[in-house]
Amino acid sequence: MEISTIAVIMAMAEEAEPFIREMGLEPVEPVFDSRLPMEVFEGKAGTADLVLIVGGKDPRHGVDSVATQPATLAAYLAIERFNPDLLINAGTAGGFRARGAEIGDVYMGADCIRFHDRRIPIPGMEAYGVGSYPVPEFRGLASALGLKRGIISTGNSLDMVPEDLERLTANGADVKEMEAAAIAWVADLYQVPLLALKSITDLVDTETPTQDEFLANLALASEALQEKLIAAIAYCAA
Amino acid sequence: MEISTIAVIMAMAEEAEPFIREMGLEPVEPVFDSRLPMEVFEGKAGTADLVLIVGGKDPRHGVDSVATQPATLAAYLAIERFNPDLLINAGTAGGFRARGAEIGDVYMGADCIRFHDRRIPIPGMEAYGVGSYPVPEFRGLASALGLKRGIISTGNSLDMVPEDLERLTANGADVKEMEAAAIAWVADLYQVPLLALKSITDLVDTETPTQDEFLANLALASEALQEKLIAAIAYCAA
Numbered sequence: 001m002e003i004s005t006i007a008v009i010m011a012m013a014e015e016a017e018p019f020i021r022e023m024g025l026e027p028v029e030p031v032f033d034s035r036l037p038m039e040v041f042e043g044k045a046g047t048a049d050l051v052l053i054v055g056g057k058d059p060r061h062g063v064d065s066v067a068t069q070p071a072t073l074a075a076y077l078a079i080e081r082f083n084p085d086l087l088i089n090a091g092t093a094g095g096f097r098a099r100g101a102e103i104g105d106v107y108m109g110a111d112c113i114r115f116h117d118r119r120i121p122i123p124g125m126e127a128y129g130v131g132s133y134p135v136p137e138f139r140g141l142a143s144a145l146g147l148k149r150g151i152i153s154t155g156n157s158l159d160m161v162p163e164d165l166e167r168l169t170a171n172g173a174d175v176k177e178m179e180a181a182a183i184a185w186v187a188d189l190y191q192v193p194l195l196a197l198k199s200i201t202d203l204v205d206t207e208t209p210t211q212d213e214f215l216a217n218l219a220l221a222s223e224a225l226q227e228k229l230i231a232a233i234a235y236c237a238a
Numbered sequence: 239m240e241i242s243t244i245a246v247i248m249a250m251a252e253e254a255e256p257f258i259r260e261m262g263l264e265p266v267e268p269v270f271d272s273r274l275p276m277e278v279f280e281g282k283a284g285t286a287d288l289v290l291i292v293g294g295k296d297p298r299h300g301v302d303s304v305a306t307q308p309a310t311l312a313a314y315l316a317i318e319r320f321n322p323d324l325l326i327n328a329g330t331a332g333g334f335r336a337r338g339a340e341i342g343d344v345y346m347g348a349d350c351i352r353f354h355d356r357r358i359p360i361p362g363m364e365a366y367g368v369g370s371y372p373v374p375e376f377r378g379l380a381s382a383l384g385l386k387r388g389i390i391s392t393g394n395s396l397d398m399v400p401e402d403l404e405r406l407t408a409n410g411a412d413v414k415e416m417e418a419a420a421i422a423w424v425a426d427l428y429q430v431p432l433l434a435l436k437s438i439t440d441l442v443d444t445e446t447p448t449q450d451e452f453l454a455n456l457a458l459a460s461e462a463l464q465e466k467l468i469a470a471i472a473y474c475a476a
Contacts, residue, residue: 060366119395124301
């Protein structure tokens with residue numbers, strides 16, 4: 001595939017900072033309506049144009065625009081405005097010790113991306129709720145970069161209630177995070193290939209509360225993420 | 239307020255059908271990118287332009303595009319494309335018998351609209367997760383139309399796990415549904431007044447499973463909804 005434009009979507013400023021720094025990305029003056037919180041950065045990856053859309057500060061609450069509603073809009077805006085040949089969603093996530101995850105691992109989304117918090121027990125609606133949007137295989141990428149491959153499952157909450165764990169298990173999830181399935185829904189509508197890279201900040205099947213591990217490991221995981229993200233971009237743009 | 243354009247967002251075809259029929263709305267050829275599922279209908283309300291955006295069929299799963307991800311995008315598209323003076327989100331919902339709800343009641347969203355399934359226990363993020371997007375008072379509207387006033391709380395699931403109920407209670411929720419807070423988030427960003435009208439299909443604090451009551455009462459509740467929706471539009475456009 002000839003890649004002339006790559007669009008990367010990240011939710012949090014702290015997740016994006018190492019990537020912006022290492023790639024020397026420059027902020028772009030408002031590309032979208034100025035009332036939207038998303039921030040846009042641009043640069044080059046070889047001969048390809050590289051654009052980064054970060055969730056931005058929520059004007060009402062003053063924190064990063066995380067979770068699936070801003071992610072939905074960021075994906076739409078990325079595709080409609082930049083018509084990328086490749087969409088990448090990069091971010092931090094929870095992993096499962098029982099499935100071999102360790103803090104700082106970077107996973108590549110494999111097979112499909114699912115929701116674990118859209119429970120719609122109506123005939124026909126159940127599968128829609130889960131989504132199961134397929135992602136390309138990106139053959140050779142995971143082994144070349146030392147990425148783990150796994151199924152990503154998305155919900156709007158950082159924590160996990162028992163029903164979430166049941167659904168994560170049913171989804172075959174290796175990675176639990178808060179944006180990818182929303183982005184995968186839009187990418188699937190537009191048939192834009194989506195590469196999801198998720199760096200593990202916390203192990204959700206251990207005793208430590210996710211929020212404590214998340215905050216302690218966010219900087220470390222964001223550094224691990226930018227290394228793999230930059231390598232993946234170089235691999236795809238080559 | 240001078241109203242020249244009203245945009246209505248509804249998730250399900252069956253919810254929208256009585257409204258389309260009674261208002262004589264006409265389908266419009268693709269207004270948005272044809273890869274998006276949303277369907278658009280147009281008509282008049284007095285001298286005001288009236289546009290209806292319905293979620294449309296999900297191309298992968300063949301069912302109506304319900305829940306907050308399509309609702310986010312529908313709200314963005316409605317505002318960016320039609321620049322409405324008033325946004326209305328109309329749909330069916332669950333109510334609480336303990337708070338006086340009955341099947342077929344139509345509630346008007348009062349005070350603010352919240353999420354009950356975005357649990358983000360990080361300092362500063364908690365309130366962002368709940369959202370609490372204020373809605374205008376629409377003084378006189380509820381009493382003129384015989385609407386109940388109540389707080390609407392939104393989640394991506396039709397059912398309710400114990401944690402959802404705790405959050406719904408903390409939110410002061412009278413109405414539980416699956417789209418309004420996402421639409422309220424976008425409306426809040428753009429400072430477009432949002433009127434939310436929700437017709438009760440099921441009582442979530444009774445023994446009958448939501449999905450059974452929902453399916454049994456969907457047509458009835460959609461008829462009750464269109465009556466109040468048309469009256470509200472006439473009231474606002476007058």
